[in-house]
Amino acid sequence: MAVSSDLRTSEARDADRDGPLLELEGVSKYFGQGSGLFGGLQFDPDTFPPISVDRERVKAVDDVSLEIQPGETLGLVGESGCGKSTLGRTILRLLEPTDGDIYFRGENLADLSGEKLRQKRSEIQMIFQDPQSSLDPRMKVGQIIEEPMRAHGMGDDEGREARAKELLEKVGLDPRHYNRYPHAFSGGQRQRINLARALSVDPDFVVCDEPVSALDVSIQAQVLNTMERLQDEFGLTYLFIAHDLSVIRHISDRVAVMYLGHIVEVAEKEELFENPQHPYTKALLESIPVPDPRESGARGVLEGEVPSPQNPPSGCRFRTRCPQLIAPEAYELTEEEWAHTRAFMRAVKRRTFEPIAAAEMRREFFDDDLPRGDAGEIVRDAIDAIATDTERGGESADERDGWAEATDHLLEPFAEQSICARERPAYDLEPAYGSGEHFAACHRHR
């Protein structure tokens, strides 16, 4: 088979190895609100002029820098809405980056367009989450796998067919199924077809967007094993996007954790799972139900919900939920005082308790021991605004105003003055496991 020579071996690739395969520098992707000609227009009869252009944009990916070395698997993990899929698509230039540079082998993909970009795409491929909808139901498996080769003008008809059959075998399918339609295959097998299609143009880099999350556990293991085998055989580099930390732990060499458009921590796998340094990573790891009934580790359940990416918190984006938010320096609070104040501030902001008398509030949140000095004054004021038995709280026309006032009253001096709100953190740490770099975006490491 003449085509086989097209399949470069991993040794051949090692030759062109120097520096990272892919380098992201300050990549951002913002989305406008609404779509269409008048999508961004807002109508508000109370203002003048009544029509305004909506400048609020969803910051799905915000200033992300990453390196991916040839031959490694970088796991990108985060919860839904954190921007991990958007980042994957932006790297492929399926989405136009709003800002930043994407260097692939030293060439900036963000600058490429048209034919040049199209050609580059043979080197970067993608595998999607849903094995059902990513295959055209009216095309035969053979055609599906050959299509990218045809698009990139690789080989003649015969050569393409031979290569397609070879790839079918490589991904663990029967080459005799070349003429079948996708519906005749199970979910796991369809994902194998996706793999074969991605590999058909002999890429160096594959972005895998949740490739196994639609599959059952036992099938998941089959596909993961195949992906690992193919990586060795073809010398591939993976960006493996997933929300499932167990899968990430299995397949990755290094792991990047994303929260609300920012990368919060990057480290080698063992280091990240055994020695996590960002409070979000810790919370994420503690949340996973471990398949071991004797493991009764207490869960540090995260409070609240992910804020809107339209108007993300300043500084560290995790600070509004962080159990270790740093105390503002202006008030010399003891740790206990700060813990109480922090809990009270968040309870007020989220309205997680019902209005009660001032004394009761003091007991419940502060053990009857308000912080000393200015901080205590602020807290006392806030309590007054919502308590049922004070002048302001009790007689306020609308109960809601009291809460809003108290919230402002607390957030402004405490949350907004913390270093977590004023500066965006970025620190390189000494790893406890392995020798790789460990990046954590948390001010506790300052």
Place this chain on the structure above:
Amino acid sequence: MSSEPLLRVENLKTQFFTEAGTVRAVDGISFEVYEGEIVGLVGESGAGKSVASMSLLRLVERPGEIVAGEVTYKGETLFGLEDGPNGDLRKRDEMLSNEEIRTRIRGNEIAVIFQDPMESLNPVFTVGGQLREFIELNRGLSEDEARREAIDMLREVGIPDPEQRYEEYPHQFSGGMRQRVLIAMALACEPSLIIADEPTTALDVTVEGQILDLVDDLQKKYGTSFIWVTHDLGVVAEICDRVNVMYLGEIVEQAPVDELFYDTKHPYTQALLESMPRPDRTVADLEPIEGVMPEAINPPSGCRFHPRCPDARAVCKRVHPEPKVVADADGEPHRAACVKHDVFDVGYDESPPLEGAVDGEGSRRTDEPQSELAANPAGDEPGGDGGE
């Protein structure tokens, strides 16, 4: 756990009569739920766990039908068949009527929490309104009382600012908050049993953690029993007291949770545990289960797991094992449906290993997907009966 079970299921069979043939989605399962415990129903998609749980409330729609078995709840017969005079099966007299099931049992005695909270809430009514109506109808309260009760329930499940949220529509709630609303709805009539069908599958891990903790707290407070349907063994380990593992319509192993993980008696459970990547330690090599689950339309002879089983022997092709007690777990039975255990006594030890079951690592790789296809052309998602 010595008293009468709250719910007893015996030999329940639910079949779907389709054009392609009869799908035996649930094929003779028996289990019990006692007061105050969380019982897991675990399996991969297509194992029949959702159909089984819906059968308990007679919520199976055509072409599906419960064809055999008996479901007893607090001494009342939710479903039961007996032999009629002409030898055919007929419904037993003491079986509750549809009317009684609807007014007395569903919601009041047994509530359900579904996987997808968006589909379970009506998008054109406010969240509070739906909850209020549910309470009004099921508990016979006045509108005002029901409203107060609804707000209390929302607060109970940890929804901040419940008066405000009461007026909002489902799309204004996040996934986790919607699931909390459904839990509030399920708990509103203080049922004795809640069937939770993959309630955390669609949620992010941190939200899943919040919901699991919430259920744990509420369960302690109200003493409600749960049937927890899931495919996630992590969730099982975390929350369940006893577990039923299902494979292709049957329960293959039944044990208290600790024994299930530490003294696994069925090769399928074992294989499932070994094929999982772990969050708590790095597993160098995953051991996948070969092939895919066959369709329930034409299940394999003998033990249904034998084509994929690493321990399969010739006898497994012939003998169909019913779950039997194979070990004693602190006074509780540990059942498994595998003939390799001595109690079955069908000559497993003398039986020759099945050919091609496990013959070397090398051939496995290329053989596996073929057998996968031969067994079943589109195996992963038969019917989509509320699986993933």
